[in-house]
Amino acid sequence: MSPRKSVIETAATRTRIIECALASASAEGLEGVTIGRLAGELAMSKAGVIGHFGTKEVLQLAVLDTAVDRFVRRVPARVVGARPGAERLARAFGEWFDYMADDHRGCFLTSVATEFDDRPGPVRDAVIAALSRWSAYVLDELGTAVDSGELPRDTDPDQLAFELNGVALATAQAVQLHHDPLAATRARRALARLLPP
Amino acid sequence: MSPRKSVIETAATRTRIIECALASASAEGLEGVTIGRLAGELAMSKAGVIGHFGTKEVLQLAVLDTAVDRFVRRVPARVVGARPGAERLARAFGEWFDYMADDHRGCFLTSVATEFDDRPGPVRDAVIAALSRWSAYVLDELGTAVDSGELPRDTDPDQLAFELNGVALATAQAVQLHHDPLAATRARRALARLLPP
DNA sequence: CCTACCGATCGGTAGG
DNA sequence: CCTACCGATCGGTAGG
Numbered sequence: 127m128s129p130r131k132s133v134i135e136t137a138a139t140r141t142r143i144i145e146c147a148l149a150s151a152s153a154e155g156l157e158g159v160t161i162g163r164l165a166g167e168l169a170m171s172k173a174g175v176i177g178h179f180g181t182k183e184v185l186q187l188a189v190l191d192t193a194v195d196r197f198v199r200r201v202p203a204r205v206v207g208a209r210p211g212a213e214r215l216a217r218a219f220g221e222w223f224d225y226m227a228d229d230h231r232g233c234f235l236t237s238v239a240t241e242f243d244d245r246p247g248p249v250r251d252a253v254i255a256a257l258s259r260w261s262a263y264v265l266d267e268l269g270t271a272v273d274s275g276e277l278p279r280d281t282d283p284d285q286l287a288f289e290l291n292g293v294a295l296a297t298a299q300a301v302q303l304h305h306d307p308l309a310a311t312r313a314r315r316a317l318a319r320l321l322p323p
Numbered sequence: 324m325s326p327r328k329s330v331i332e333t334a335a336t337r338t339r340i341i342e343c344a345l346a347s348a349s350a351e352g353l354e355g356v357t358i359g360r361l362a363g364e365l366a367m368s369k370a371g372v373i374g375h376f377g378t379k380e381v382l383q384l385a386v387l388d389t390a391v392d393r394f395v396r397r398v399p400a401r402v403v404g405a406r407p408g409a410e411r412l413a414r415a416f417g418e419w420f421d422y423m424a425d426d427h428r429g430c431f432l433t434s435v436a437t438e439f440d441d442r443p444g445p446v447r448d449a450v451i452a453a454l455s456r457w458s459a460y461v462l463d464e465l466g467t468a469v470d471s472g473e474l475p476r477d478t479d480p481d482q483l484a485f486e487l488n489g490v491a492l493a494t495a496q497a498v499q500l501h502h503d504p505l506a507a508t509r510a511r512r513a514l515a516r517l518l519p520p
Numbered sequence: 521c522c523t524a525c526c527g528a529t530c531g532g533t534a535g536g
Numbered sequence: 537c538c539t540a541c542c543g544a545t546c547g548g549t550a551g552g
Contacts, residue, residue: 292493
């Protein structure tokens with residue numbers, strides 16, 4: 127009798143919307159996502175799209191959340207088995223570089239960080255929170271590497287984290303802007319100098 | 324008799340518009356600039372604003388041009404007197420870092436590169452052209468440094484340029500997103516490792 | 521999930 | 537440089 131969809135179908139639609147918005151945001155930016163265009167691409171009404179979230183900002187946060195989740199599954203989660211310290215961290219960065227190079231995808235989080243660096247609000251807060259978690263992870267592994275003697279005792283972990291981040295940002299730019307097929311190779315070479323294997 | 328402005332006044336208004344648009348674009352992105360908001364901030368009509376350029380895209384190109392011009396005057400132009408090679412290049416990057424740290428300005432060109440990396444068109448082309456000119460400058464100085472023996476003969480200039488670019492991108496992110504007062508210091512420390520003084 | 525609608529704003533034009 | 541206006545689209549709501 128009721129045309130209402132089941133909980134499962136509703137969740138599936140929600141996922142479809144987020145998926146579509148993530149693809150759109152990768153090209154147009156997270157602010158460039160519009161309800162109307164999403165509705166067109168998904169063959170839904172605008173009300174059907176926005177009804178799942180309430181506001182565009184909530185949708186943006188859901189998209190960001192999905193992207194962060196994907197990063198976590200693809201990068202740190204893949205190297206949990208590696209030896210803590212320099213080895214695990216080097217492998218994590220290697221995974222990240224490969225992830226960025228896949229389909230010239232680049233790094234969504236990094237792009238959104240640039241887009242929102244001057245737009246205070248929940249989206250910016252969420253970006254900073256995600257980057258902080260990653261930064262804490264990096265610093266933790268660096269601490270282990272120093273403690274175990276893999277890195278010199280006078281290593282400045284914040285400085286090294288800064289430089290590692292630079293390598294990742296250069297990789298993202300090379301991939302997204304120049305579609306440079308050598309990006310991941312260059313990144314690994316730079317990594318090898320910062321975290322000697 | 325005629326309320327028409329002189330050529331000089333017209334040029335001054337054009338400059339005011341570009342200035343205002345550059346400030347706006349630094350916060351909202353170059354696509355986030357709108358004729359209506361500019362008109363409001365400048366106490367002009369929309370037609371008065373857009374009349375100087377014809378289309379928003381031409382205005383965007385003018386803003387980009389101004390930003391590039393400012394970068395050139397502030398960074399490479401300031402170090403023309405330095406000894407070619409590693410010294411000049413290190414001083415150029417140092418100027419760039421300081422420029423980015425001024426008022427947490429960051430790097431406009433870098434932000435626009437991220438914003439337009441997936442938006443084909445004249446703006447993207449202009450961004451790539453500007454970055455290519457900078458890249459050629461860097462590679463040229465690196466070549467001089469290798470030839471003069473300041474850098475090892477087996478140096479890979481493209482690799483080193485990639486890593487130097489990474490330091491700059493990390494600096495821009497630290498400045499714009501985190502307002503990190505240590506950004507320029509970290510950048511110089513990284514630079515010293517890549518281009519030994 | 522839909523249709524129908526809201527006020528606001530978008531880039532831009534006509535005409536002066 | 538202005539006023540007045542264009543069609544399109546924006547995010548979002550009411551009501552079903």
